[in-house]
Amino acid sequence: MEKPAEFNAIIQPAVLPTSLAPLQGGTICMVYSYYLSPVLRAVDVQIIPQCQYYYYYRITDNMVCAGSPLGGKDSCQGDSGGPLICNGYFEGIVSWGISCANKYFPGVYTKVRNYVSWINWIIDNDNTS
Template sequence: MGHCLQTTILLLLVLTIRDTLEQRIIGGQEVEPYSIKYQASIQHNRNHYCGGTLIAAQWVVSAAHCWRPSSLIQVVLSEHSLASEEGFEQVFDVEKIFVHYNYNYRTFNNDIMLIKLSTPAQLNANVQPAYVPTESDPEMTGSTICTVSGWGVTRIYSYYLSPVLRAVDINIMPNCYYYYWRITDNMICAGSPFGGKDSCQGDSGGPLVCDGRFEGIVSWGIGCANPYFPGVYTRVRNYARWIDWVMNNNS
């Protein structure tokens, strides 16, 4: 009996770690096509595996844990349905990837990377960059409502990505260290105090936008849509200077 209990606990731990590493829309809905103009799909062999955020014509931000060799991935803008070619997609090879120099793959601290596209995107009605906040912008509070978007799974424990872009509104959850012991100042928590709304597998690297500002990157968490374990996001405003430095020195 004791051995079976230990085995069960070990299996649950493995599943939890797997969910945390794959990371992550639960409780949301399909968006109006092309309404989230900064959303990017990062693809390997034309298969979506992570999200990203356009911040300038030739630059996309994603999570460092989404890294793959630049020669093996493409970035797609103006994407809505992953299942069909709709004629509005802009597909780019990747010139170079800049993973944050202090990224820690064990703790997910500094989970951010910059992707330089092979050519600048065509900015139009469907494609526009997101605004990157700085330290001078108003701080977020527990009443701040944000939108997270992506093609991630729509049901807990599912392995099937959403064929269309979806989004859900969630709240900033202060005092993130109440939920996780390894939280740093470079992370923010967001979700619902009742659970049921969250990013999930396939949403990793995607945008969390609050009051029109690109505040977070889908990074990690325990499970999905759990009221006791909100999603954890990389705090983008902490990296505004690093982002500017990389872009200015690699133009």
């Protein structure tokens, strides 16, 4: 970054999960995106348990699914790389899905909590500053 980020009510640092306990199904989370908008947009989604059944066992332990059981709420193409924030913690990174906001195919996110040790190692061993 050219200059340090300025934090305010909307811009805050990501807080990494501190527990390896699994996210509970039904947990309400927020997905954020600037895709096709100059204004930050957000939508509330739920952690979807047993997601491997929706995707015929293509979901790994490094993935978590979120969406709406009724459809209509989801991340979508162009949102990839955006955060999934649950209870104030950075739990997921928008990754992929089939269509958007489809109740039969929730969004798939990289499960950040599985990478916390690696992220901390990278931070601790950063020699660029």
